[in-house]
Amino acid sequence: MAGMDDLGKKAGDALNSDKGEQASDKALGGAADRADDATGGKHGDQIDKAQNAADSKLGDK
Template structure:
């Protein structure tokens, strides 16, 4: 699994780059992530029939805190 470990290390290094961090905290990243997270949350809510809406919303909000600027 050396190949997987190499990819993981490269990905971690890439994500720690200052320019990448700036991009992840940008307004554009916020707009895109909001649309993606909202779409995923809505799809999961539909599949689960509303049974876990509160948990889904909480997970969506936690993910949103990590990408974008809001």
């Protein structure tokens, strides 16, 4: 499946670009904000840890 491998590489390259990094940071930040709102701010530390862990896997910065 060369097509899927190529698609995965392109997605990785996009996420590792400055524009991709900004987009992933914005998406993760929005998701974290919604999760924090949904829990009434009771789990902010855990949400921040999850956001940082996801960001370290997705981006390069």
